[in-house]
Amino acid sequence: MTRISVSVDGTEAVDEVEPRTLLVQYLREQRGRTGTPVGCDTSNCGACTVLVDGRAVKSCALLAVQADGAEVTTIQGLANGELHPLQKAFHEHHALQCGYCTPGMIMAAVDLLDEVADPSEQQVREGLEGNLCRCTGYQNIVTAVRDAAAELRGATS
Amino acid sequence: MTATQEQEVGAARRRKEDAHLITGQTTWTDNIQLPGTVHAALLRSPMAHARVRVNVAAARNEPGVVAAYSGADLADELAGLPSAWQVTPDWVAPEHKPLAVDEARYAGDAIAVVVADTRAHAVDALDAIEVDYDPLPVVLDMEQAIADSSPLVHTEAGTNVCFRYSDTFGDVDAAFANAPVRITRRFVQQRLVACAMEPRSVLVAPVPAAGEYTVWSSTQIPHFVRLFLAMLSGVPESRIRVIAPDVGGGFGSKLDIYAEELLALTLARKLGRPVKWTETRSEAFQATVHGRDQIQDLELAADADGRIRGLRVNLLADMGAYLQLLTPAIPLLGRAMFPGIYKMDAYEFGCVGVFTDKTPTDAYRGAGRPEATFAIERMLDELAAELHVDPLEMRRRNWIRHEEFPYAQIAGLTYDSGNYEAATARATELFDYDGLRAEQARRREAHDPVQLGIGVSTYTEMCGLAPSRWLGERGYAGGGWEAATVRVLPTGKVEAVIGTSPHGQGHVTTFSQLVADTLGVPFDDIEVIHGDTAAAPAGLDTYGSRSLAVGGVAVWRAAQRVLGKAKTLAAHLLEVSEDDLEFSGGTFAVRGTPGATKSIQEVAFAAFAAHSMPDGFEPTLSADFVLEPDDFSFPHGTHLCATEVDTETGRVTIRSYVAVDDVGKVVNPMIVEGQVHGGLAQGIAQALHEGARYDADGNLTTGTMVDYTPPTAADLPSFTLDRTETPSTNNPLGVKGVGEAGTIASTPAVVNAVVDALRPFGVADVPMPCTPENVWRALHEAQGGAA
Ligand code: FES
Numbered sequence A: 001m002t003r004i005s006v007s008v009d010g011t012e013a014v015d016e017v018e019p020r021t022l023l024v025q026y027l028r029e030q031r032g033r034t035g036t037p038v039g040c041d042t043s044n045c046g047a048c049t050v051l052v053d054g055r056a057v058k059s060c061a062l063l064a065v066q067a068d069g070a071e072v073t074t075i076q077g078l079a080n081g082e083l084h085p086l087q088k089a090f091h092e093h094h095a096l097q098c099g100y101c102t103p104g105m106i107m108a109a110v111d112l113l114d115e116v117a118d119p120s121e122q123q124v125r126e127g128l129e130g131n132l133c134r135c136t137g138y139q140n141i142v143t144a145v146r147d148a149a150a151e152l153r154g155a156t157s
Numbered sequence B: 001m002t003a004t005q006e007q008e009v010g011a012a013r014r015r016k017e018d019a020h021l022i023t024g025q026t027t028w029t030d031n032i033q034l035p036g037t038v039h040a041a042l043l044r045s046p047m048a049h050a051r052v053r054v055n056v057a058a059a060r061n062e063p064g065v066v067a068a069y070s071g072a073d074l075a076d077e078l079a080g081l082p083s084a085w086q087v088t089p090d091w092v093a094p095e096h097k098p099l100a101v102d103e104a105r106y107a108g109d110a111i112a113v114v115v116a117d118t119r120a121h122a123v124d125a126l127d128a129i130e131v132d133y134d135p136l137p138v139v140l141d142m143e144q145a146i147a148d149s150s151p152l153v154h155t156e157a158g159t160n161v162c163f164r165y166s167d168t169f170g171d172v173d174a175a176f177a178n179a180p181v182r183i184t185r186r187f188v189q190q191r192l193v194a195c196a197m198e199p200r201s202v203l204v205a206p207v208p209a210a211g212e213y214t215v216w217s218s219t220q221i222p223h224f225v226r227l228f229l230a231m232l233s234g235v236p237e238s239r240i241r242v243i244a245p246d247v248g249g250g251f252g253s254k255l256d257i258y259a260e261e262l263l264a265l266t267l268a269r270k271l272g273r274p275v276k277w278t279e280t281r282s283e284a285f286q287a288t289v290h291g292r293d294q295i296q297d298l299e300l301a302a303d304a305d306g307r308i309r310g311l312r313v314n315l316l317a318d319m320g321a322y323l324q325l326l327t328p329a330i331p332l333l334g335r336a337m338f339p340g341i342y343k344m345d346a347y348e349f350g351c352v353g354v355f356t357d358k359t360p361t362d363a364y365r366g367a368g369r370p371e372a373t374f375a376i377e378r379m380l381d382e383l384a385a386e387l388h389v390d391p392l393e394m395r396r397r398n399w400i401r402h403e404e405f406p407y408a409q410i411a412g413l414t415y416d417s418g419n420y421e422a423a424t425a426r427a428t429e430l431f432d433y434d435g436l437r438a439e440q441a442r443r444r445e446a447h448d449p450v451q452l453g454i455g456v457s458t459y460t461e462m463c464g465l466a467p468s469r470w471l472g473e474r475g476y477a478g479g480g481w482e483a484a485t486v487r488v489l490p491t492g493k494v495e496a497v498i499g500t501s502p503h504g505q506g507h508v509t510t511f512s513q514l515v516a517d518t519l520g521v522p523f524d525d526i527e528v529i530h531g532d533t534a535a536a537p538a539g540l541d542t543y544g545s546r547s548l549a550v551g552g553v554a555v556w557r558a559a560q561r562v563l564g565k566a567k568t569l570a571a572h573l574l575e576v577s578e579d580d581l582e583f584s585g586g587t588f589a590v591r592g593t594p595g596a597t598k599s600i601q602e603v604a605f606a607a608f609a610a611h612s613m614p615d616g617f618e619p620t621l622s623a624d625f626v627l628e629p630d631d632f633s634f635p636h637g638t639h640l641c642a643t644e645v646d647t648e649t650g651r652v653t654i655r656s657y658v659a660v661d662d663v664g665k666v667v668n669p670m671i672v673e674g675q676v677h678g679g680l681a682q683g684i685a686q687a688l689h690e691g692a693r694y695d696a697d698g699n700l701t702t703g704t705m706v707d708y709t710p711p712t713a714a715d716l717p718s719f720t721l722d723r724t725e726t727p728s729t730n731n732p733l734g735v736k737g738v739g740e741a742g743t744i745a746s747t748p749a750v751v752n753a754v755v756d757a758l759r760p761f762g763v764a765d766v767p768m769p770c771t772p773e774n775v776w777r778a779l780h781e782a783q784g785g786a787a
């Protein structure tokens, strides 16, 4: 067992973890952050995407010990009080059906919009290439992300 | 005053479902953490066919292990899994144990289970299980499997043939004998994996003293799961509660009774503790049912002007190693759909269901209908090419005209309504059909290395499997009805309890819209309860685009009953006859007497208090309705696809895609569009990207997301959608169904476009998926090269 201290969605935590524990397992099983789901075992689907120190990371591709000292944000910590513009846009544009990919999509999109404030359709499509959705055909996701981008630009300008 | 005047049906209402999904407050089965839970992990055979001797003794001593069993250990306790659709009286249905007892029949067949305090310990302990594998001959190819000399998947069955089925309509020999044009083609429907994003998961919590079990499962069919678990385990139905909480997609693959569900119940019963099992994605590829997998031989006879005379269809359908819930029925569901939207004099259908040493097949989005539609739509294009007629014109010459509905088609179905002309006209307009044809001609002329292809698909499909009698006549053990309860609570809020079990389709929103309009109550005052056999005890769940056309109509009928009851009580309270009342915006008003009104909310409270009621009135404002539908409904549409095909690399790019669908009356256009988008993605994936492949030994070589290549956002285009609305005449709402339309229509549209681009090079077909390699090979072969 290894002791790690992590900030998860704004709450400081000190936990004992097995060295082989994946970050996603730690978040789900030890911190009860089950809003982040697991979709694959090849780090390929993006369902488990969270922010580690502000950058989108597939939490199944990281060991919990690697997050020692980091600040982790999951979908459950994204909204503080009111919805994040991306959450609103996903709702508004029907960018989710079953919703299983949604937390990962939104977290990946947060990072994408942080890098590219005004992405083209193609940039969104390529930026979200690491996140699979089986329900929506992606079209509404792309629309939602671009719409949220506009709102975020408005908010910061 | 809480009544609303706004029309909900037809409005693009944002989904009630979203709030918890976008904030991560979800209840996927694997999220549920109960104290004392033990975790199951399965040992799966790495060999496609082998005799196995399994010794789990050493695993029992591993850290955290609570129990370990081989198939032989549990052979007496575990019943065989059911197949509910006996397609012929003499079908072969070999026993299908949840844990294989002494023979594994596909790579991934479960042969032992370990239960431990944590999932990691359970998985670790699998390594300690000792297994002797004696390899047996493997049969993977369907044509080889039905040859006399073939090795057998089930030795005791003495055959790899599950069933042979045939049907003839009209004088087929005459139709072919007199026809000047004949076209013969073979198409292969490759094996597909549904890849719902949520892996399957099941958790069973026992109350040992009471002999009760709560089962959470990521299933499309909680009611069937309860029924079959009761039948298989002997635990009374009333002591089993099945909950399908948030379910992360299904597409048919969660329309099944799975080994792990029965196993988890059995283990929870033995151990007296909650037992959880969640599949890994690798397991999902191996042990969740696959779809499609047919070899289709078709022959079409036509007049010189292209009018279809006769159609012959012969299928080989891969069952895989065992029959799951509906396995043998899937190819036969397409039986009546091969004629598509076209008129013909004669039709012959034959199908052989074949066992092979592969993962069982079962329903996958469209279940039999996409395969049929693909075949006929490809044949129409081949006929058009043969006669040098435009493919759209070829369809016009053969399709059923708007004024001919309802239309009794050749295979015995009656299409309720349709307007193929209108949908096609709209699609060609949005697509710029003539402009793209002109561009195609220019590129051909210029020997452009990137050729343009135009693909047409004019489809119909059948939604809402029913009526029950029809199903019974075809060997299905279940029915096609659906149940709903609507109750206006004392405060005026409404609960609609439904028997369908959504997993992304937006039932809560759509059904709220139906109830809001019927009762004149605000959309936000309606709660829709589903997916829990304790709260919604009656229902037949969600598959086959049945939810709105069957379940939605049931909800609407129940709401109508509530309204009738409310009217009776309102008349009593207002001391007038019911005939003197009019109802609008949620309020009963006495005609000609201003101010004499009762809102439905007031009536609901009066029905709850029950102080003053007419004779015989049952307190509370609640009603049930179980709907037995009259027939299927038949959505249709026209899809047009333009592809650019690089003749040097074989790469296919979708340049534009237009889908005009007619799904009858639309309750929520936003949800309908979303369903079409998702359907298109899956249909295009079959055409261009996906295919489950096995090596010669029967190992699945496409066993991860990386190898299987489901399309990403970068692989798909944006779609242009529109619709026409031709109401169904089979139900009072005029609704049809939309979940499968996009998948059914898009695969042939895309492949027709790919072939169209390459026709000048002598290419008459490209096998699916049309990957660069398959396209390049088809080109090379057509030009006389050895591929
Ligand atoms: S679960 Fe992490 S990428 Fe799929």
Ligand code: FES
Binding pocket: A095, A096, A097, A098, A099, A100, A101, A102, A132, A133, A134, A135, A136, B197, B248, B249, B504
């Ligand atoms: S909404 Fe179901 S996987 Fe994306």
